């Protein structure tokens with residue numbers, strides 16, 4: 735495939751995805767502007783990311799601190815309005831870099847991370863927006879606070895560590911219907927006064943939109959398989 739064909743592919747896929755997101759919202763009886771897209775660029779080559787930037791998109795998600803810095807630091811100044819989000823698990827020894835680099839950190843899921851982020855925010859005077867990740871299907875292999883512990887952890891983040899908890903993020907189990915998991919995340923958000931719901935990926939974002947997601951995180955449907 736030539737470079738030009740590759741470029742055309744990802745910007746066309748991006749536009750198709752935006753149209754599907756729009757339709758998903760309208761089908762759910764929601765306003766077309768009531769959700770936005772985080773384009774998940776992790777592990778993707780620059781030649782598929784660039785056309786999406788050129789098409790006007792500015793919000794990207796990455797799952798590793800180091801990879802994100804290597805990819806975006808050299809070009810950040812060229813794309814005003816760029817918003818970079820950490821959507822992968824964070825180790826406390828990476829808190830300094832994460833606070834210094836990301837605009838939004840969606841994966842706060844334990845005391846140790848909350849404390850490390852709070853200390854770095856204090857030190858650096860830079861305050862990324864923070865979300866709590868919930869292990870909504872209570873899966874051993876997934877990161878996130880358990881649903882039963884979410885209320886207490888959100889309160890602790892706010893009251894003990896001074897983090898704002900602007901949103902909740904989840905990745906539901908791959909097997910079975912996702913609706914009940916999306917509904918549960920929304921319920922946890924509502925009773926804790928959290929307004930941003932980051933849920934829905936390439937293969938389930940329409941269901942997530944029907945359950946009130948206002949931020950979908952889509953990678954492979956735009957950029958191709960990883």
Ligand SMILES: *Cc1c(COP(=O)(O)O)cnc(C)c1O
Pocket residue numbers: 774776797821822905935936937951952953954955
């Ligand atoms: C990789 C990833 C995505 C995107 O997944 P796709 O299935 O490629 O859309 C979304 N959210 C998180 C947390 C991810 O790690």
